[in-house]
Amino acid sequence: MAEQYLVDYMYVLVLLVMGIVCGLGPLIISRIFAPRELYSKTLETYECGMDPYGTAWNIRFDISYYLYALIFLAFDVDVLFLFPVATAFDGVSAVRGISELFIFVGILSLAIVYAWVKGVFTWPKRRKVC
Numbered sequence: 001m002a003e004q005y006l007v008d009y010m011y012v013l014v015l016l017v018m019g020i021v022c023g024l025g026p027l028i029i030s031r032i033f034a035p036r037e038l039y040s041k042t043l044e045t046y047e048c049g050m051d052p053y054g055t056a057w058n059i060r061f062d063i064s065y066y067l068y069a070l071i072f073l074a075f076d077v078d079v080l081f082l083f084p085v086a087t088a089f090d091g092v093s094a095v096r097g098i099s100e101l102f103i104f105v106g107i108l109s110l111a112i113v114y115a116w117v118k119g120v121f122t123w124p125k126r127r128k129v130c
Helices: 002-033 063-088 094-118
Strands: none
Touching: 063 094
8 A cells, every 4th residue: 555655656756857847947948058148139029030120119009909808818718617617517407507507608798798889899990091
């Protein structure tokens, strides 16, 4: 029986060591292969092989992009909650489990309906600059 405990602790030890190696490995490798001298070109941002112009603060995004990102993030996190809920409802009846999942998804759908009514999904018309 004591051998089984040692095997279990060995698994934990191996996973702990691998976690530390995977965490520190890229840091050590980048320290080894990083250039030692800093040039003015290496301090600039890299944009697909093209020379950058201006600063990052010159670019303005429309608020619609941020609203789409927030809605995506909310539903992405909520979909992650569906997996534990689906596994927790294996002990209840199928009708109750499915109805509670539909209620959960229905409440999430109300958020989309609310955003739609508020006009989040309508893109503003762009004027052509000639």
